[in-house]
Amino acid sequence: MITSSSDYVNIGNTHSNIGNVYRNRSDHDQALLAYSQVVSLFQEANDENHSKVTMFYNNIGNIYQIGKEYMKALGFYEKSLAIQKKYPPADHPDLSSSYNTIGAFYDLLSDYDLAL
Known part of the structure; x- marks a missing residue:
């Protein structure tokens, strides 16, 4: 039985x-399932904005990116960024990585104004 926030994190x-x-074995469907289970777990705990969820959303975005489902990937990268903005200082290096990933996607989609 899960009794505390640290249980959900673990x-x-x-x-x-x-x-x-699974991702390393190129079994992207199973990887996506595992990552989605993590998000569901945090949703059940009403803690979907926990700082650890940013990593899980990034992992899901990476799987969609590998599968060339760019808009789905972008959506998860943006969810991750929204949570990151709530926790670290505005100049935290993790934010720059997220902004870079999102900008690169908009560049890939030829939406240069948003990429900037």
Whole structure:
């Protein structure tokens, strides 16, 4: 039985690691399933804005990017960024990585104004 926030984080990390193994084996469907289970777990805990969820959303975005489902990937990268903005200082390096990823997607989509 899950009793505390740290339980969700630990179980979430386990599912995320399982997803990473599947991703490394190029089994993207199973990776996506594992990552989605993590997000569902945090949603059940009413803690979808937990700072760890940013990593899980990035992982889902990466799977969609690999599958060339760019708009889905972009949506998850943007969700991750929205949560990141709530926690670290505005000049935190993780934010620059997220902005770079999102900008690169808009560049890929030839939407140069948004890319900038």
